[in-house]
Amino acid sequence: MHELSIAHSLVEIAGEAACQANAKQVEAVTLRLGALSGVVKDALLFSYDIAIENTLLAGSRLYIEELPVVVYCPDCDTQTTLDGVQRFRCDQCGQPTAQIIQGKEMEIVSLEYTE
Ligand SMILES: [Zn+2]
Structure with missing residues (x-):
């Protein structure tokens, strides 16, 4: 499963950050996940529980x-937040646009830990 290897690298990155902060135990990790990241949320949550075993x-x-x-339309100079990932179109003029300005993210935003 693709998400399991992602979970492992996520745990590795978070673990290193926690180590540098002299954390004794990590309590929570908050991750920002874009709709186009290619990661299935439920599968990642499931994999996370496996990946954290015997780690900090x-x-x-x-x-x-x-x-x-979120896509950008250069004709209207506007940004459109899409409901899904099927229609990449500008809200104003209806033109298709491929300028993606948000949606591919997969980044750790915060760590909660005890020192
Ligand atoms: Zn437009």
Whole structure:
């Protein structure tokens, strides 16, 4: 499963950050996940619980903030937040646009830990 390897690298990155902060135990990790990141949220949550075993993150929770796709239309100079990932069109003029300005993110936004 693709999400399991993602979960492992996520745990590795968070673990290193926690180490540098002299954390004894990580309690929660918050992740920002774009609709185009290619990651299935439920699968990642499931994989996370496996990946944290025997690490500094054991017992911690993963919180996922889902980000919708935002596209930019150069004709109207506007941004459109898409409802899904099927229609990449500008809200104003209806033109298709492929200029994605949000939606591919997969980044850790915060760590909660005890020192
Ligand atoms: Zn437009």
